[in-house]
Amino acid sequence: MNRQIIPSLDDLRAFEAVARAGSVREAADSLALTHGAVSRRITNLANNLGFQLFERDGRGLKLTPAGQTLHLTVSRFISELGSTVENLRAASSEQSTLVLSCEPSVAMRWLIPRLADFQNMHPDIALHLSVGGGPVEFRRDRINLAIRRLDFALPSDWQVRRLFPEKVGPVMIPDLLPAFNRGAYIALGSKTRPVAWKQWLTATPSAPRPSEIRYHDHHFLAVEAAAAGLGVAIAPQVLVVDDVARGRLIAPAGFQADGSEYGLIWQGKQPLEGARQKLSSWIVKRCAVLKREST
Incomplete structure (x- = not known):
């Protein structure tokens, strides 16, 4: 030419x-x-x-x-x-900057307390955290990876790496255990999952029934209300694993799998590389620890 x-x-x-x-x-x-x-x-x-x-x-x-x-x-x-x-x-x-989208309650109560570990391992990667639930607008919001509860249909051009099963159970401060055992407690739920108490009580017919159920806008609010002694929250284990480990909350009935799970999702057919692969590997390892703690 x-x-x-x-x-x-x-x-x-x-x-x-x-x-x-x-x-x-x-x-x-x-x-x-x-x-x-x-x-x-x-x-x-x-x-x-x-x-x-x-x-x-x-x-x-x-x-x-x-x-x-x-x-x-x-x-x-x-x-x-x-x-x-x-x-x-x-x-x-993408080599040095990443945007990770995560559901608000999981971000606040599980992910953020652990992010310093990732930053220490990869100080060259600037990680930006975005919160949101359900389907992800990868292109519009410039999101690289997303952690989601897999309760919605995934488009064919998305890839998913399954992280851990969702397990739920009632949590409370130790002082509320007697009231819980005799069924004289207020149940705390989340408007984002309003049927959680009903499903847990149906799956656990021998469990004591609450005197009433009160709903908060998000799970993290219900958990904080439980930690303040306002009632017994039905909570995903991922949100309270640290509180239970420290003794701030107790889970006398344990946690039961509800049939759903969390996953790491991204758009495109290509495998992860570079900074996205480093972040993915770190998340998978942290979730493996979570799964061991839940057994």
């Missing part, structure tokens, strides 16, 4: 903008250039190519047949170039 016949990229960008807008003035506004600068670039491009690109159409411009053919190629080229640059930038930033 004779590279000398390839026009200036600035001239091609001006041509594409005018062809798209049908107006030199609107194209100039979109390119943050003056009307005269865009006109000169269009004229220069036509002179270099040796054929006319536009013709008058009332107060605007329209492409000539040759201009239409050129516009198809140029617009496709600019679009592909933009996508390539965006992908390269994402791949480059």
